[in-house]
Amino acid sequence: MSTETMVQQFPLFINGKWTPVESGETFDIINPATSEVSAKVSKASEKEVELAVQNARSTFESGVWSNKTPEERAQVLMQFSKKIIEHAQEIVYLEAISSGGTLRKLAGADIQQLVLCLQQTVKQALEYKYVETLPVVTALGPSRNQLIREPLGVVAAITPWNFPLVLAMWKIAPALMMGNSIIVKPASNTPLGTLKLAELAVEAGLPPGVFNVITGPGSTVGEALVTHKEVDKVAFTGSTEVGRSIMKQASGTVKKVTLELGGKAPAIVLPDADLEVTIPGILFGVFFHSGQVCESGTRLLVHDSIYEEVIAKLAEMTKKIKVGNPMDLATGMGPVVSKQQMDTILSYIESGISEGARLVCGGKRAAGPGLDQGYYIEPTIFADVQNDMKIAQEEIFGPVLSVIRYSTEEEAIRIANDTIYGLSAGIWSRDVVKANKLAAKIKAGTIWINDWHMFRMDAPFGGYKQSGVGRELGRNALDEYTEVKHVHTALTNENDQRAGLKLIF
Numbered sequence: 001m002s003t004e005t006m007v008q009q010f011p012l013f014i015n016g017k018w019t020p021v022e023s024g025e026t027f028d029i030i031n032p033a034t035s036e037v038s039a040k041v042s043k044a045s046e047k048e049v050e051l052a053v054q055n056a057r058s059t060f061e062s063g064v065w066s067n068k069t070p071e072e073r074a075q076v077l078m079q080f081s082k083k084i085i086e087h088a089q090e091i092v093y094l095e096a097i098s099s100g101g102t103l104r105k106l107a108g109a110d111i112q113q114l115v116l117c118l119q120q121t122v123k124q125a126l127e128y129k130y131v132e133t134l135p136v137v138t139a140l141g142p143s144r145n146q147l148i149r150e151p152l153g154v155v156a157a158i159t160p161w162n163f164p165l166v167l168a169m170w171k172i173a174p175a176l177m178m179g180n181s182i183i184v185k186p187a188s189n190t191p192l193g194t195l196k197l198a199e200l201a202v203e204a205g206l207p208p209g210v211f212n213v214i215t216g217p218g219s220t221v222g223e224a225l226v227t228h229k230e231v232d233k234v235a236f237t238g239s240t241e242v243g244r245s246i247m248k249q250a251s252g253t254v255k256k257v258t259l260e261l262g263g264k265a266p267a268i269v270l271p272d273a274d275l276e277v278t279i280p281g282i283l284f285g286v287f288f289h290s291g292q293v294c295e296s297g298t299r300l301l302v303h304d305s306i307y308e309e310v311i312a313k314l315a316e317m318t319k320k321i322k323v324g325n326p327m328d329l330a331t332g333m334g335p336v337v338s339k340q341q342m343d344t345i346l347s348y349i350e351s352g353i354s355e356g357a358r359l360v361c362g363g364k365r366a367a368g369p370g371l372d373q374g375y376y377i378e379p380t381i382f383a384d385v386q387n388d389m390k391i392a393q394e395e396i397f398g399p400v401l402s403v404i405r406y407s408t409e410e411e412a413i414r415i416a417n418d419t420i421y422g423l424s425a426g427i428w429s430r431d432v433v434k435a436n437k438l439a440a441k442i443k444a445g446t447i448w449i450n451d452w453h454m455f456r457m458d459a460p461f462g463g464y465k466q467s468g469v470g471r472e473l474g475r476n477a478l479d480e481y482t483e484v485k486h487v488h489t490a491l492t493n494e495n496d497q498r499a500g501l502k503l504i505f
């Protein structure tokens, strides 16, 4: 049997069932560890977008989910989280053969996050104020004034390939919990796990049509969702470039958008930093998941007094990161997601060299037994980087650290903020009082002090500046998936008590 016939094929998931595309067209999913075809997925067209939107819309209007109580929805979502645990092995497998994420990342972080995100969203939604009665004011005459939270309707989620399931769940959980219907358009490199999630949700008792997945090119399927008049909101994570285009396209129907875009996070090392903690922390901050994380600490600002020492120690410790097959538990860094991404990263490395940065370690494709067919890149460190170099200004989304020298705190803050991005930042210091003072001066949505990549499902995540619009996670996320309605009820039959009438009579 040829591999061609052995690979699994995935239709779309619409209205609670596997749905083939009319054209019969498919596209290949490539395993980044081997460059082999690992699955085939249906290529949707605008026809299927229409089908998915109509189903999501009629399901929403039917009230089968949107009219359920928060307690009833909570029960289904908790069941959904149990299904994820039961099927964790299959989910991890589907993610590994498409995203190249390591077993340690997928099993050790992603699965927990999916479950925690559902549990935490449920918890917060059960404490949420769906109806709030405002205090009485006399100016309007006797009245009762209520603020009522209602679901938006149909949400389209467009998701990236770096954390395909986690970043989808950040949208799915609040959208579903607040009563919306959702259509997810996963990244074309990594749609497999998301398709599986939709199936599990229906098995958990979610009514058909509430959670749909359509696969196909962002430029056609994505755009059709963003411009569709029956889609009420777009929740997007991905590049700033596509984020800009989504904002523009969504304006035609004045859709709500939340955007979680790129980053170029500064990590500031103060002279008093505890290097035993700081060195491994910096490397985890930038090389986790081969650097394919939007909030990675990619610009390292190191004080003059310890500059060469920090660089030497970083280079030394980088040798301890094992680059290899993602399915091997010894592997600390797997491949990058695609050949295209690998080529982009290598061209950024070239630009760093040609702009005069000093290559300290790495800088090329990783070689060795079993690596030749995959998209592996050595963990790479550049020193003597100037903040106006391309490698310091643009998001590389690969295992590349740019080290920049500074001499005063004011200079460090100025460099830290000299970027179009503002997703995250970090400070390494023994003096946490000072670190907190500096944190106040950095324009970024998340700041880590002596740590990195730490997420709480009850803390909002999102960007300042061109890193995004809105926040995911936490209570804010629930607001982002609702409309608020103000209902004013006059509590009098006496016309002389009504504030408005005397304006014209």
Ligand code: NAP
Pocket: 158, 159, 160, 161, 162, 185, 186, 187, 188, 189, 216, 217, 218, 219, 222, 223, 226, 237, 238, 239, 240, 242, 243, 245, 246, 260, 261, 262, 263, 293, 294, 395, 396, 397
């Ligand atoms: P991307 O183009 O922004 O893709 C993200 C999602 O948007 C995918 O589902 C994509 O679908 C879809 N999309 C693409 N063009 C679209 C359009 N015109 N309208 C609507 N949806 C559209 O990201 P990428 O090309 O995969 O990666 C490029 C760079 O983006 C990376 O190198 C990195 O710098 C950044 N990135 C950031 C994050 C993050 O977490 N903030 C995540 C991933 C990538 P297709 O997959 O079908 O194109």
Ligand code: MG
Pocket: 242
């Ligand atoms: Mg793209």
